[in-house]
Amino acid sequence: MLELIFIIPALTGILTFFLPRALGRMTITGLGVLHLGFTGIICFQGLPALWPDYFQTTPEGNLVLLVTSFLYLMVAFYTVSYMAETEMHNEPVFSACLLLFLAAMGMAAVTDHIIVLWIAIEATTLMSAPLIFLHRSKEALEATWKYVLICSVGIALALLGVFFTLMAIKSSDSNTSMTFQNLLKNATGVEPIWLKAGFIFTLIGYGTKMGLAPMHTWLPDAHSEAPSPVSALLSGALLNCAFLGILKTHGLLTSAGIQWYSSQLLVWFGLFSILIAAVFMMQQDNYKRLLAYSSIENMGVIAFGIGIGGLAAYGALLHLIHHALLKSSLFLSSGNMLLGFGSKKIRETGRMPRYMPRTFTAFMSGFAGISGFPPFGIFLSEMLIVFGALQQQAYLQTAVFLIGLALVFAGAAKAVIRISFGNFTGELLVPEKWRMVIPIYLLIATSVLLTIYLPQGIHEAISMAVKYQGVALTMGGYIHG
Amino acid sequence: MLHLSDISLVLILLSVLMALGSSRIQELIRIMAFQGVLVSLVPFLLERVHTASQLDILFLLLFIGIKGVVMPGLLWFASQRVSAKMELEPIIGYHASILTGLVMMVIAAFISHKMQVASEGLHPLLLPAAFTTIAAGLFLLVARHKALTQATGYLILENGIYLAGSVLAREAHTQFVVEFGILLDILVGIMVMGIIVHRISRSFDDADTMFLQELKG
Numbered sequence: 287m288l289e290l291i292f293i294i295p296a297l298t299g300i301l302t303f304f305l306p307r308a309l310g311r312m313t314i315t316g317l318g319v320l321h322l323g324f325t326g327i328i329c330f331q332g333l334p335a336l337w338p339d340y341f342q343t344t345p346e347g348n349l350v351l352l353v354t355s356f357l358y359l360m361v362a363f364y365t366v367s368y369m370a371e372t373e374m375h376n377e378p379v380f381s382a383c384l385l386l387f388l389a390a391m392g393m394a395a396v397t398d399h400i401i402v403l404w405i406a407i408e409a410t411t412l413m414s415a416p417l418i419f420l421h422r423s424k425e426a427l428e429a430t431w432k433y434v435l436i437c438s439v440g441i442a443l444a445l446l447g448v449f450f451t452l453m454a455i456k457s458s459d460s461n462t463s464m465t466f467q468n469l470l471k472n473a474t475g476v477e478p479i480w481l482k483a484g485f486i487f488t489l490i491g492y493g494t495k496m497g498l499a500p501m502h503t504w505l506p507d508a509h510s511e512a513p514s515p516v517s518a519l520l521s522g523a524l525l526n527c528a529f530l531g532i533l534k535t536h537g538l539l540t541s542a543g544i545q546w547y548s549s550q551l552l553v554w555f556g557l558f559s560i561l562i563a564a565v566f567m568m569q570q571d572n573y574k575r576l577l578a579y580s581s582i583e584n585m586g587v588i589a590f591g592i593g594i595g596g597l598a599a600y601g602a603l604l605h606l607i608h609h610a611l612l613k614s615s616l617f618l619s620s621g622n623m624l625l626g627f628g629s630k631k632i633r634e635t636g637r638m639p640r641y642m643p644r645t646f647t648a649f650m651s652g653f654a655g656i657s658g659f660p661p662f663g664i665f666l667s668e669m670l671i672v673f674g675a676l677q678q679q680a681y682l683q684t685a686v687f688l689i690g691l692a693l694v695f696a697g698a699a700k701a702v703i704r705i706s707f708g709n710f711t712g713e714l715l716v717p718e719k720w721r722m723v724i725p726i727y728l729l730i731a732t733s734v735l736l737t738i739y740l741p742q743g744i745h746e747a748i749s750m751a752v753k754y755q756g757v758a759l760t761m762g763g764y765i766h767g
Numbered sequence: 768m769l770h771l772s773d774i775s776l777v778l779i780l781l782s783v784l785m786a787l788g789s790s791r792i793q794e795l796i797r798i799m800a801f802q803g804v805l806v807s808l809v810p811f812l813l814e815r816v817h818t819a820s821q822l823d824i825l826f827l828l829l830f831i832g833i834k835g836v837v838m839p840g841l842l843w844f845a846s847q848r849v850s851a852k853m854e855l856e857p858i859i860g861y862h863a864s865i866l867t868g869l870v871m872m873v874i875a876a877f878i879s880h881k882m883q884v885a886s887e888g889l890h891p892l893l894l895p896a897a898f899t900t901i902a903a904g905l906f907l908l909v910a911r912h913k914a915l916t917q918a919t920g921y922l923i924l925e926n927g928i929y930l931a932g933s934v935l936a937r938e939a940h941t942q943f944v945v946e947f948g949i950l951l952d953i954l955v956g957i958m959v960m961g962i963i964v965h966r967i968s969r970s971f972d973d974a975d976t977m978f979l980q981e982l983k984g
Contacts, residue, residue: 308781361814365928401945401949405945405948405949405951409952415963416959427966427979428979428980431963432982434963435918438960439905439908439924442921445928446931449932449934453934464945479882486796506984507982565984572984575984747834750928
């Protein structure tokens with residue numbers, strides 16, 4: 287019963303609409319624990335599906351599911367404390383939508399059906415929109431409208447891409463199930479033009495959702511106006527789900543033997559995203575927007591790595607895991623900062639070591655991690671991507687990539703120093719609390735742990751996801767430690 | 768010989784031009800409902816009409832109901848609560864919009880002609896109609912600034928994509944469950960959009976996206 291991974295949260299979510307507040311809070315954490323346990327069974331033991339035509343585990347889906355489930359649990363713990371500190375307008379709606387959002391992401395992770403994946407990704411947009419609108423300010427309204435409209439239109443184009451892809455693949459058996467793995471197995475011929483058109487629209491469509499420049503415009507608004515736990519989930523989990531659609535379609539092109547086409551597109555869209563993010567991070571005066579642009583940059587890194595392929599693709603999936611852990615930790619830290627300083631402006635923050643030492647430690651570690659310092663995993667993943675790119679002799683691309691990363695680091699470091707050591711003269715509105723710091727520490731610790739010791743199961747899942755794209759493995763079991 | 772499918776496709780093209788030229792939001796919604804019914808009919812007329820089972824007809828009625836009644840109904844309901852019902856100063860004028868629509872048709876016909884080499888046996892008007900509808904939907908999204916007009920533009924875009932997808936129905940690839948899932952998503956999307964439009968008009972006294980320009984950089 288693989289499908290229970292999204293059916294249970296969906297039903298619980300609908301139920302939560304009618305539950306009182308306290309019970310709703312218990313439900314969202316309780317379900318998080320259950321979800322993580324169930325995810326563990328799916329990923330490490332395997333579970334047969336009830337409707338194998340539509341749902342099926344895949345290595346890349348399992349990775350995303352694992353990341354999503356773990357993040358959700360941490361965010362749920364944080365959210366319960368966050369709810370106690372802030373005034374929420376309609377808490378049952380928030381709890382319910384959070385669960386429905388989890389259900390939609392779970393569905394995206396466990397399906398291999400090309401259209402069901404689309405349905406799930408569109409559902410994530412719709413379920414997360416009410417979460418962004420939680421504070422009901424005019425800015426939140428603007429962010430939500432942009433989010434819903436831009437993402438819906440983007441994903442509509444992805445549907446067109448899906449149709450083109452299906453048209454490209456001629457099949458003798460018209461009743462074959464439309465899973466990514468099956469599509470080419472039963473194919474009698476492929477029309478490269480339609481497949482390429484399909485990939486372009488898929489990339490533009492899911493790329494909008496994933497935050498690739500120049501389709502990223504909704505992302506900084508939504509991430510900065512959403513409550514911080516929601517930003518953490520959006521950045522750490524949602525973007526990965528959209529990425530799954532691109533990765534799987536790229537896999538189709540690889541099997542059809544025209545991966546040079548999708549690789550080039552991915553590489554240049556990735557590099558463009560990194561550069562755009564770098565430019566906007568230079569002059570950023572809002573720390574949540576700064577983190578949002580950093581997400582765009584990291585999605586660019588992942589797209590770049592997948593586009594290069596081979597070792598870099600391995601690095602890209604590793605990057606996906608560590609980015610999710612570290613970026614959500616940063617967004618949760620920013621939640622503490624927003625509660626304490628009462629402003630998202632960088633110039634209205636400062637003196638963090640004195641006022642909120644625990645959050646400061648978490649924020650600084652998260653920043654060091656996301657910038658690629660050891661012992662955090664991004665150091666490893668970015669190194670693998672660079673090595674992979676050099677192996678493929680993509681010297682120009684590697685140079686642009688490194689320059690982009692350096693610019694991002696320069697911009698982010700300037701801002702982070704202002705945030706941490708700037709001149710803050712006011713009073714702290716809400717003192718930091720242990721229960722709002724522990725989930726952040728856990729996220730960071732997990733990233734460190736996975737850098738030192740990568741479980742065999744995860745390593746195999748990454749390798750299989752990469753091999754699935756027809757890339758020969760270039761390393762044994764120990765690329766870590 | 769004139770088939771019903773020919774008539775439907777021509778009417779869809781006509782509805783696109785009417786949508787581009789209409790200034791009243793409620794008129795636009797009415798055109799969109801008309802288009803929704805036609806778009807649901809086309810795959811049926813093209814492929815399933817001779818071998819229609821009861822299930823086919825049931826789903827046909829369901830799709831017509833959602834595309835032609837429920838979705839426009841939701842937008843209509845939202846438009847009742849919005850004070851301004853006219854798009855007074857569109858970003859691109861109505862006459863220019865209709866002209867753009869005509870240019871889109873020519874380009875769509877050209878592109879489809881190029882692409883049909885790849886898959887023969889299609890209805891010659893199907894892809895041009897689909898591409899024109901998609902382009903017109905995108906055009907309405909950028910050339911109008913009332914939130915409701917943009918939501919209608921999104922639905923017209925979806926109609927176009929649905930039409931392009933009905934090329935697939937020819938290959939009997941699609942299953943009803945999946946089609947229904949897509950439609951359900953769009954339906955919920957329109958509901959969410961309707962709620963936000965309502966909120967915008969409450970916050971700003973008018974559902975105009977020109978007010979939504981605070982977040983930058």
